[in-house]
Amino acid sequence: MISKIFKLLPIFLLCFSLASFADDPAYVVFYNSGKAAKIVLGKAVILKKGDQLYKTDQISIPDQTQLALVCANFSVVQLKTKMSKSVNDLPSCTKQSTSASSAYFKYIWNSFAHKHVTPxxxxxxxxxxxxxxxxxxxxxxxxxxxxxxxxxxxxxxxxxxxxxxxxxxxxxxxxxxxxxxxxxxxxxxxxxxxxxxxxxxxxxxxxxxxxxxxxxxxxxxxxxxxxxxxxxxxxxxxxxxxxxxxxxxxxxxxxxxxxxxxxxxxxxxxxxxxxxxxxxxxxxxxx
Structure with missing residues (x-):
């Protein structure tokens, strides 16, 4: 019995690792100037500050709307053109040297990217x-x-x-x-x-x-x-x-x-x- 548990342990650890990775969002919403939305079961749900977006999510941005998203490396992606696409197809979070604004966006990410965390x-x-x-x-x-x-x-x-x-x-x-x-x-x-x-x-x-x-x-x-x-x-x-x-x-x-x-x-x-x-x-x- 014990030997079986040890054989299965690597599988359990792999599954746990994948589950933890899946829990990490691709972006956290910083600002939505209009009606940018996430499409859930065919319905548009307006995005608000602190919402998490995963690579499998679909979003829609209408005309004259600005959507600012914070990345895990604390950089910011700004979307200002009309679009309807998968989050996976959005501009990547480029690795860049620390900017003057990164500490504030680190606060935004750490406050909203993890569940059960109070800002x-x-x-x-x-x-x-x-x-x-x-x-x-x-x-x-x-x-x-x-x-x-x-x-x-x-x-x-x-x-x-x-x-x-x-x-x-x-x-x-x-x-x-x-x-x-x-x-x-x-x-x-x-x-x-x-x-x-x-x-x-x-x-x-x-x-x-x-x-x-x-x-x-x-x-x-x-x-x-x-x-x-x-x-x-x-x-x-x-x-x-x-x-x-x-x-x-x-x-x-x-x-x-x-x-x-x-x-x-x-x-x-x-x-x-x-x-x-x-x-x-x-x-x-x-x-």
Whole structure:
């Protein structure tokens, strides 16, 4: 009896593996601007955000409709032309280098691609700040290892209401303190920029928290900053006004443009005040 079980075990494992593979969808619906639908037993079922599509499914997209689908590798396929075809015949999810938007779409995929999973209340948990080396951000509610700044008011609040002084340096290691703020529960970026006067790359830390790798503050002129901002926002997929604002904020924060990120997080919460994820993200910018 035992020998028979061992002989059948590889078959059981193979069947289990195939069943698990079959449970993985080909796409997750991110946005449907109109009446794009899945055909079920000859009837059109309108697709909504979070719906799963398998390779064996049939879909129909009418005129003037945009359907955005998230892939398992967190890339996005956008369909904007009238069609009726099998999901298996849709454009493949190309393997590409990580883009600025991929962390948000990782959140979308992980929230909806697997059954019995409740979407995370804070998509920022998936955020990976691009172009920054982690420098032990233990005292700020935001990712502040690297900040790009041009103008506009913004306060970086410290955790637990801590009161501290910000020291700005002209060098990543050692170097002279060229500016020191007053002790406060936050740092005002506009005040720091006003004291620095000249654009360039600076380094900072809290007094008493100095480490081998200080945090980076990159003070840009208006033209350079606008080019960087436009490059980030070029990747935004327009959906509903609230989600579009949130995606802009997420991508701007992910790319270290915190002033603009705060603006769009606030806009998203105003457009959808009951959305817990939007509120949780914006709360990081508040006392």
């Amino acid at each position: 995370d209340k804070d998509p920022r948990a998936y955020m990976k700040t691009y172009g920054a080396v982690s420098r032990g951000n233990s005292y700020s509610k935001l990712y502040v290892d690297t900040i790009y700044y041009n103008n506009g008011p913004l306060k970086l609040y410290w955790k637990q209401g801590r009161i501290a002084e910000v020291e700005v340096y002209n060098s990543a290691q050692d170097g002279d303190v060229i500016f020191k703020s007053k002790a406060a529960k936050y740092a005002k970026l506009d005040s720091i920029a006003l004291k620095l006067k000249k654009t360039g790359k600076y380094y900072w830390d809290l007094k008493g928290e100095q480490s081998a790798n200080k945090k980076v503050f990159i003070f840009l002129n208006a033209v350079t900053y606008q080019k960087l901002r436009n490059k980030v926002l070029a990747n935004v997929i327009s959906t509903t006004p609230a989600e579009t604002a949130y995606l802009k904020a997420f991508m701007l924060e992910e790319n270290h443009l915190l002033t603009d990120a705060a603006y769009y997080y606030k806009q998203a919460t105003q457009l959808a005040p009951s959305n817990a994820a939007y509120a949780a993200s914006y709360a990081k910018f508040l006392p």
